[in-house]
Amino acid sequence: MHTLGMHFGPPVNADCSVDGTRMRRVQKPGDIDFVPAGMDGCWEDDADCQILRLSLRPSLLDEVAQELGKGAANIELLPWLQLRDTRIEAIGWAIKADLEANAPSDPLYIDLLTTALAVRLIEVATDRGLRVEGSRTLRMSTRQLKRLVEFIETNLDQKLHLTDLAKVADVSVTRLKALFRNSTGTPVHQYVIRRRIEYARALMTTTTMPASEIAVAAGFAHQSHMTSTMRRILGQTPGEIIRPSRKT
Structure with missing residues (x-):
């Protein structure tokens, strides 16, 4: 090694x-x-x-x-x-x-x-900066991006690995990072985390599922992981999201 x-x-x-x-x-x-x-x-x-x-x-x-x-x-x-x-x-x-x-x-x-x-x-x-050729301008095709986004949405409750996403997009692992960012303006791991949060928030405001079950359904390791991620990115905890929606 x-x-x-x-x-x-x-x-x-x-x-x-x-x-x-x-x-x-x-x-x-x-x-x-x-x-x-x-x-x-x-x-x-x-x-x-x-x-x-x-x-x-x-x-x-x-x-x-x-x-x-x-x-x-x-x-x-x-x-x-x-x-x-x-x-x-x-x-x-x-x-x-x-x-x-x-x-x-x-x-x-x-x-x-x-x-x-x-x-x-x-x-x-x-001793020189190697870059994926044209990585600053290359983007995924509309079809590639649609297929990849649909795969992420369908598998939010699963552990997603870079190799899995690269296979879906039919590109190398190294190129996936640059292509996805050029196509969406967001790093792929940040996109996945944001989608997990948005899905969890939707479940909190439209269902009566317990927070522990929502965490699993949205692909978080456990409820505490979901809470800390939401607090860091949204500035809100699940409890603060659930209470106003259920009062309404």
Whole structure:
């Protein structure tokens, strides 16, 4: 497995060695180390060290590289010590926040973060920004988008994965993200979350279903997950939505 570590705790003095390269440094929040699969690394810190460690399948990077139109054989993954990259750091903080959250995110959101991390690692490895050709202007056809939206609506009560949506749209996983955003103006995971919320709110205002059943029907992990998501996005809890509608 490829291994990526992002330091997030207090600064520490570190002595690092990977594949014959050695570095002594002050390790600060946001510092990133990357060790390709098959290489050994050694770290010695002078104090307790807090690091987010992520492992990625080599086949994942190969698949993403292929979808980006760059052969995996042409990508040279080298070890990086104390890499500073704002995009990888932002993805790391997002993954850390999700791991620490009380309610799990949609699997779709994790799929997107994983793909984004793979894309950025390939960009850094090739030392130039690879982009899906024409991604800023390409959009889904009306038929593609209609088919995908209907699939999402029909399966809101299910766990939706990026690979499932890509198959429905008949595009690669990497292209789906750009195409959907260009077509709707909204990232695909945000669109799904918004549709779950709107469906749940409709059930609250038109039925007498218990909130726990509504949460399941709308695809939330549980009632608390639905409540926290609604509060974050709508600024209202289910109770605040139900009470006025039932008074009317």
